[in-house]
Amino acid sequence: MLSKFQNHISKNLSFLKGKKLLLAVSGGVDSMVLVHLLHQLQFDISVAHCNFNLRGDESNGDEGFVKSFCKKSGIGFFVINFETKEYADLHKLSIQVSARQLRYNWFNELLEKEGFDFLLTAHHLDDSIETFLINFTRGTGLDGLTGIPQQNDKIVRPLLIFTREEIENYAKENQIGWREDSSNASDKYLRNKLRHKVIPVLKELNPGFSGSFLQTLENLQQSESMVDDASRIVYRKVVEDIDNQKKINLSELMVLPNYQAYLYQWLKPFGFTAWNDIYDLVEAQSGKQVFSEHYRLLKDRNTLILTEKKEIDKEVYAVYEEAENSKIPLKISVCDKGDITFGNKDCIFADKDTLKFPLEFRKWEEGDYFYPYGITGKKKLSKYFKDEKFSLIEKENTWLLCSENQVVWVVGKRADRRFSVNEKTQTIIKIELK
Amino acid sequence: MLSKFQNHISKNLSFLKGKKLLLAVSGGVDSMVLVHLLHQLQFDISVAHCNFNLRGDESNGDEGFVKSFCKKSGIGFFVINFETKEYADLHKLSIQVSARQLRYNWFNELLEKEGFDFLLTAHHLDDSIETFLINFTRGTGLDGLTGIPQQNDKIVRPLLIFTREEIENYAKENQIGWREDSSNASDKYLRNKLRHKVIPVLKELNPGFSGSFLQTLENLQQSESMVDDASRIVYRKVVEDIDNQKKINLSELMVLPNYQAYLYQWLKPFGFTAWNDIYDLVEAQSGKQVFSEHYRLLKDRNTLILTEKKEIDKEVYAVYEEAENSKIPLKISVCDKGDITFGNKDCIFADKDTLKFPLEFRKWEEGDYFYPYGITGKKKLSKYFKDEKFSLIEKENTWLLCSENQVVWVVGKRADRRFSVNEKTQTIIKIELK
Numbered sequence: 001m002l003s004k005f006q007n008h009i010s011k012n013l014s015f016l017k018g019k020k021l022l023l024a025v026s027g028g029v030d031s032m033v034l035v036h037l038l039h040q041l042q043f044d045i046s047v048a049h050c051n052f053n054l055r056g057d058e059s060n061g062d063e064g065f066v067k068s069f070c071k072k073s074g075i076g077f078f079v080i081n082f083e084t085k086e087y088a089d090l091h092k093l094s095i096q097v098s099a100r101q102l103r104y105n106w107f108n109e110l111l112e113k114e115g116f117d118f119l120l121t122a123h124h125l126d127d128s129i130e131t132f133l134i135n136f137t138r139g140t141g142l143d144g145l146t147g148i149p150q151q152n153d154k155i156v157r158p159l160l161i162f163t164r165e166e167i168e169n170y171a172k173e174n175q176i177g178w179r180e181d182s183s184n185a186s187d188k189y190l191r192n193k194l195r196h197k198v199i200p201v202l203k204e205l206n207p208g209f210s211g212s213f214l215q216t217l218e219n220l221q222q223s224e225s226m227v228d229d230a231s232r233i234v235y236r237k238v239v240e241d242i243d244n245q246k247k248i249n250l251s252e253l254m255v256l257p258n259y260q261a262y263l264y265q266w267l268k269p270f271g272f273t274a275w276n277d278i279y280d281l282v283e284a285q286s287g288k289q290v291f292s293e294h295y296r297l298l299k300d301r302n303t304l305i306l307t308e309k310k311e312i313d314k315e316v317y318a319v320y321e322e323a324e325n326s327k328i329p330l331k332i333s334v335c336d337k338g339d340i341t342f343g344n345k346d347c348i349f350a351d352k353d354t355l356k357f358p359l360e361f362r363k364w365e366e367g368d369y370f371y372p373y374g375i376t377g378k379k380k381l382s383k384y385f386k387d388e389k390f391s392l393i394e395k396e397n398t399w400l401l402c403s404e405n406q407v408v409w410v411v412g413k414r415a416d417r418r419f420s421v422n423e424k425t426q427t428i429i430k431i432e433l434k
Numbered sequence: 435m436l437s438k439f440q441n442h443i444s445k446n447l448s449f450l451k452g453k454k455l456l457l458a459v460s461g462g463v464d465s466m467v468l469v470h471l472l473h474q475l476q477f478d479i480s481v482a483h484c485n486f487n488l489r490g491d492e493s494n495g496d497e498g499f500v501k502s503f504c505k506k507s508g509i510g511f512f513v514i515n516f517e518t519k520e521y522a523d524l525h526k527l528s529i530q531v532s533a534r535q536l537r538y539n540w541f542n543e544l545l546e547k548e549g550f551d552f553l554l555t556a557h558h559l560d561d562s563i564e565t566f567l568i569n570f571t572r573g574t575g576l577d578g579l580t581g582i583p584q585q586n587d588k589i590v591r592p593l594l595i596f597t598r599e600e601i602e603n604y605a606k607e608n609q610i611g612w613r614e615d616s617s618n619a620s621d622k623y624l625r626n627k628l629r630h631k632v633i634p635v636l637k638e639l640n641p642g643f644s645g646s647f648l649q650t651l652e653n654l655q656q657s658e659s660m661v662d663d664a665s666r667i668v669y670r671k672v673v674e675d676i677d678n679q680k681k682i683n684l685s686e687l688m689v690l691p692n693y694q695a696y697l698y699q700w701l702k703p704f705g706f707t708a709w710n711d712i713y714d715l716v717e718a719q720s721g722k723q724v725f726s727e728h729y730r731l732l733k734d735r736n737t738l739i740l741t742e743k744k745e746i747d748k749e750v751y752a753v754y755e756e757a758e759n760s761k762i763p764l765k766i767s768v769c770d771k772g773d774i775t776f777g778n779k780d781c782i783f784a785d786k787d788t789l790k791f792p793l794e795f796r797k798w799e800e801g802d803y804f805y806p807y808g809i810t811g812k813k814k815l816s817k818y819f820k821d822e823k824f825s826l827i828e829k830e831n832t833w834l835l836c837s838e839n840q841v842v843w844v845v846g847k848r849a850d851r852r853f854s855v856n857e858k859t860q861t862i863i864k865i866e867l868k
Contacts, residue, residue: 141653198631222694233663258660
């Protein structure tokens with residue numbers, strides 16, 4: 001008769017059959033049960049063991065234990081030794097985070113190099129309960145309360161619906177040996193407190209707690225899928241995705257009484273955390289902005305514009321007539337009168353004698369003005385932007401081509417008439433945006 | 435300087451100003467702080483105190499304490515004595531549930547009789563944390579993790595964002611007296627375990643736990659509002675609400691990979707709990723059904739039909755020519771040839787001599803047949819229903835009018851030709867559906 005473990009794996013994880021599987025095995029009870037089960041069910045498995053060298057002989061004992069088990073059972077065995085402490089010091093990381101980075105970097109390498117299809121880990125239901133409680137203790141949202149996923153991408157966790165107790169009982173009943181894997185636990189202090197102080201009380205109050213927790217997770221996962229649906233539906237209506245910008249139409253969004261929920265949902269993946277500032281931004285005047293580590297959210301009239309955070313380029317690049325400059329997206333050539341075309345904003349024609357090379361290629365600055373081709377008089381750039389209803393982002397992205405600091409071209413937008421071709425022009429210069 | 439309590443109330447609960455408020459006051463620290471605060475801020479308050487007579491002198495001591503405080507402060511005071519134990523025995527309820535029923539029944543009576551606008555209770559943040567953990571321990575969904583609402587309908591909880599500790603400190607600093615309200619706690623055993631064993635560990639692991647819990651609640655409430663949005667949007671697309679029936683179009687619903695989440699969301703309010711049965715029903719054959727206490731969900735071709743659970747009426751009602759019968763929705767009268775109309779399904783005309791009064795009015799049964807007006811031969815009712823594509827619900831709701839157990843009328847649908855008016859008819863009977 002098959003155990004409930006074998007049943008579960010045969011029924012729900014049949015997609016692993018015939019695949020090349022790498023098992024992360026510390027030597028603890030969870031991973032030893034996992035390797036036994038899959039070996040028994042004749043899955044195509046190999047074992048990967050990390051020796052973090054954090055507990056001297058004990059660490060080496062774990063390694064030897066897993067190695068000899070694999071040898072005896074004819075299971076492929078990969079092992080690596082990490083100088084975890086040194087790595088942590090070097091990168092100024094905690095031991096936990098270091099061990100995690102080292103481990104997963106190596107697993108990914110192995111997956112790729114050896115052509116494994118999946119990495120299997122022995123996470124179980126109590127890990128999920130602990131993760132739930134850790135997130136809850138720290139403060140979280142729905143996404144922090146939906147448990148460890150049974151699969152994300154190439155990582156699969158076949159034991160996730162079983163409790164630690166069930167796994168230990170199975171190991172005892174089937175005489176599966178293991179070693180206590182004290183170094184394996186991340187967030188050790190937190191987890192131990194929850195494991196020994198909190199979870200036993202919950203199980204005392206509800207002896208069926210593990211089962212009802214599984215149901216709770218399922219309910220919350222369903223709710224999360226509906227949150228995703230709502231998020232997607234409303235996003236399609238009020239957000240315009242163009243040119244690495246996302247433009248959130250506030251007049252449409254704010255019809256919803258819970259518009260903040262949508263902003264939270266959309267902006268969280270971009271690393272924003274200052275939610276009150278963002279909610280204030282909605283009512284703020286144009287030009288106000290809020291930053292995350294890599295992104296910026298800008299209020300611009302009745303929109304919020306999300307873009308990557310970029311330093312404004314303050315450099316002035318010299319543009320020579322002859323040489324192509326890979327930093328500057330302009331192409332300069334001499335041409336005939338017959339080559340002149342109109343209506344292409346990415347190209348201007350200038351009278352060479354009016355230009356003084358090298359020209360300067362730089363960002364717009366407050367105070368710049370020009371003599372727009374086609375109208376009389378001069379105009380401040382700021383006035384021009386306003387008349388053309390440029391967004392703040394568009395203004396920031398505007399480059400000027402100047403000659404002796406006089407604007408020749410608001411690049412891609414408008415030429416200056418002082419440099420334009422006329423009947424006296426002897427040499428025509430064509431300047432194109434590449 | 436105003437305290438943070440007064441600030442909070444002035445800022446966020448200004449809608450209570452000028453309203454007639456009833457405060458539920460046990461005499462414990464929470465409710466005594468609440469009454470002090472609102473009295474100080476000159477709200478229009480009265481106090482309601484329940485004496486549950488569960489702790490003898492102690493209960494009477496509480497009553498006396500609250501009463502004399504109100505007298506001294508010039509606050510209106512209502513009191514009631516309950517024989518809680520007797521009520522619990524009589525109704526076979528727990529003491530907790532009994533106390534709750536008695537209390538809220540009385541509060542509602544007072545609100546109505548005395549014209550109060552709101553009932554205020556002194557629930558605080560720790561109550562919310564405990565409620566979260568109780569639901570979590572028992573197993574729940576998102577709705578069980580969004581905390582106690584600050585307001586639902588006429589009940590308002592002004593202290594909900596403050597911790598028990600903050601409230602106790604305020605009472606001490608302001609020399610507010612109180613009595614330990616041991617009977618006030620519902621779910622006492624559970625709450626005490628969580629209060630003394632679990633929550634202190636969470637606060638040890640995160641000293642800012644109360645604040646992050648408030649943020650968690652807000653995040654979860656926002657998610658819940660998005661779940662509601664998704665639910666409503668999809669409901670409008672796939673559910674037809676007609677005649678006390680909700681018809682869920684499965685072919686449209688099941689395009690969604692997470693259709694179960696929607697079924698759960700829509701059906702939960704109708705008391706369903708057997709979710710796996712419901713998810714199986716989706717794939718089951720027509721006629722299968724799942725019941726909650728008051729509702730039934732029926733698979734009918736590619737729909738699920740939700741209706742109230744009704745016993746099928748097996749009675750046969752006698753229909754007399756003369757008397758109006760209030761139980762029977764038919765009106766019978768004699769009429770002239772000139773009165774005959776066509777095309778009204780709610781009305782037939784019959785030859786009186788073919789009928790034998792009293793007629794019988796009853797539900798359709800397996801085996802019934804009739805001679806449909808307008809075609810030759812006879813037809814089984816079951817065949818007729820099938821041809822007309824009647825749903826199971828429509829079949830169940832179909833009444834027959836019979837004469838000597840021969841079908842005269844499939845009521846509201848089709849007449850039988852054996853009883854129809856012809857040139858030999860002497861008296862015409864008009865039978866109308868009221």
